[in-house]
Amino acid sequence: MSTKFMSCVLAATATFCGMGQATAGIDATLWGIYSNDIKFSPKKVENAYLELEYMGQTGPIDWYGYFDAPKYFGGNDNINGVWDKEKNTSFMFMEHQPKLSLNRLTGKDLSIGPFKDWFIAADWILDAGNDVLTRQHTLYYGLGTSIDTHTKLGMNVNIFTRQQWENYGAANAYTSNDGGRLQVQFFYPIYRFSNGGSVNYFTFSNYDFGSKLGERTAGGTRTNEALVSTHIFSYQLQNFRAYTAARYFHNGSQFKDGAINNWGSGDFAQDSTGWGYYVGLGYKF
Template sequence: MGLMKTLSCAVLAALTVCGTQAANAGDFVNSTLWGIYSNNVMFGPHPAENGYLELEYFGQKGPVDLYGYFDAPKYFGGNRNIKGVWDKDSSKLFMEHEPKLSMNRLTGKDLSVGPFKDWFLAADWIVDAGTTTDSRQNTLYYGVGTSIDTHTKLGMNVNLYAKQQWENYGAANAYTSNDGGRLQVQFFYPLHTFENGASLNYFTFSNYDFGSKLGDKTEGGYRTNEAFVSTHVFSYNMKHLRLFTAARYFHNGGQWKDGATTSWGDMLTNNGWGYYVAAGYQF
């Protein structure tokens, strides 16, 4: 849960910025069913362990790139710092959808400028469908993006978003319009193709959240206006079988201030590394 853009987005990155334009790929939509284990994930006030089920989709329809997933949190178990589908008053569904509209494909023209090969209108909609106010989130990021030609096998995307915040687990910035923004940088590099057709890839994306009002609105100084998360994924892809392992670095993850003490007396741990391992089947 929360490991955005794993193997599927890496495939899209390869299509759009590694020298093969997605316009040549034609329309397609694929989906993968994942079993994922994560530990030391720091989006909440305490590090969470989570074994969960995920249905992920990705593809292209005309000028639109598609990516998203649906998670069943704590489906296989986890620690007490997260509640899931089998718990009372908890999250039953976590989902994220990230459509991108290609200006090159929409207009049918090459709008590249120097190394900037394509331009996008981009969105990122995150929903945690919890059963209580404290277990619900509804956040929309919206903005622009570009794919960058590095003249190597290294693919690169950059997105710049503004943020609209609705529900946010009962936090002080709930229902705040224009609650800051997010700078997102993505890299994809194909490491090796094996004789059996399988591929080994490296994919990384980093999110810097800035300009939020959450820290200013929260008494006690234990929330922040900024946060940084950087995720590093190694994936092994066969025709249907998908495997990945990932490390994710958090700095004030979830806009919780590392080392601060909350109003209910807990000391926060929100800096450091979290880990993921997963196996999936692509349909």
């Protein structure tokens, strides 16, 4: 199963994921990340992995995405990664979140009250596993807006519909418009040091709703809804980056918490609700 890593983990100073504040051009950061108690699978995942993240702006488009090499530095038995030779192995996980600013595209101020910029937004997720149980291909697409809070607090809201292709063998594979996602993001610059470093807080929450996966799955192991809320504190210099994050899952990846499942080696109770943790060190180049 996918570990589904950070979405918009760190953005420089007051820029993050299509809020219309990104600097021109595209930057890349190479990360080493450790995570534990991650509940995108019904069995808790520990993972130490390598990530290449990019972000920036070209014309009316805000770019954000990353490529992960799962279990690059190690992890527990509930995940198979880039160096493993088992049949069910994920060699790469990637996510890309382009946003097209309608304000910048048209050259007009399309703001309505506190809703300052409007976006055509997408979130494309691909897990490049080597069989049906380790592959995912999902596209979220819809509209987004940046909201002026009249404070240093930045806010962004996206509403998506979901196109599902492969999904680790789940019953909603190859389903058109299988529900939607509400995504809410906040960014707050906490402190800037005289050496140019800064401490920032960033949070984003994804609420998946309206899926038919729970109804299509026998045994009551899946749900139609799920919530993931991520809270990140970062420290950034010009090139050096570091962060720590806590992520709350409720029925992560639509696995019903506490339901009894069996993947061929005996019954187990699904553990898909609770907190997981991340730490990361990165270098921007």
